Amino acid sequence: MLVVSCSEWKNDLVPYNREESQGGVQEQSSILTPDNQLYNMNFDLWSRNGSNEVCYGPDATAAQKNVWASANASTAMFGKLTCVSEDKFLAVQGDGKHAVKLQTHQINALITKKMAAGCMFTGQMGNINLSKLSATLNWGLPFKLRPKALEGYACYKPMAIDVAKAPYDSWLGRTDSAHVFVVLADWDSQFTVDPATDTFLDIDNDPHIIGYGKAGYNHTMTDYEKFTINIEYRNNRTPKYVVIVASSSALGDYFTGGEGSTLYLDEFRFIY
Secondary structure: OOEEOOOOOOOOOOOOOHHHHHHHHHOOOOOEOOOOOEOOOOOOOOEEEOOEEEOOOOOOOHHHHOOEEEOHHHHHHHOOOOEEEEOOOOOOOOOOOOEEEEEOEEEEEOOEEEEEOOEEEEEEEEEEEHHHOEEEEEEOEEOOOOOOEEEEEEEEEOOEOOEOOOOOHHHOOOEOOEEEEEEEEOOOOOEEEEHHHOEOEEOOOOOOEEEEEEEEEOOOOOOOEEEEEEOEEOOOOOOOEEEEEEEOOOOHHHOOEOOOOEEEEEEEEEEO
16 A cells, blocks of 8 residues: 655644645636646746745636745744745756755654655645644646646755664665645545644555556756656546645655755756
């Protein structure tokens, strides 16, 4: 059974505006480009929100602000950002061009240390569970198309795994790994990942999953490599949601990864 989630840090302590998120989900006209790409799939547009860096432009609509999410809002309060823009190391050069830099960090949170995998996903951060120091993640954007593949560029620079928790205790010292995956599904609403209740997406058995594709990395790259993630469709149904997830430590949900593991991403694009 393949169960995946965002490899997102669980201890998010930032208040979340659900009304703003739901409004963005419902407003669809501005999250698709004329050629049926998601808003800011090339990752050129970035803004600042206090100490947090966010993946949308200064003039973004409410819907566009809710396309790409990360754990920055939570980790910024501890002086760490796990998802930031990159304007020098790029797959495609040009004025105003940017890429994404996802980096795994250890966070000194309250009286404990937590491993925060660099992660971004389509959707929004969810509700906060202070008693369990956990947050839900609302995965997915409204989407009714059936692309053949997701293309883009990736460069991975893994470190040795120096933090490992059950059931991956024996992975200490191994080379870290990263992943990018895409899911097309016909859920009636966004899929809510809830680490506090071990609620993760079951790729093999979720009957609502229509298409899925994944790329994984566990070797050191010196430059960007182009990838094509072919989406394998399981039936002829029409999707309702699309999920794209990328993480610099694929086992981050189990607090397993290597401090400093870095995944650069650039120029995502659906192929039809």
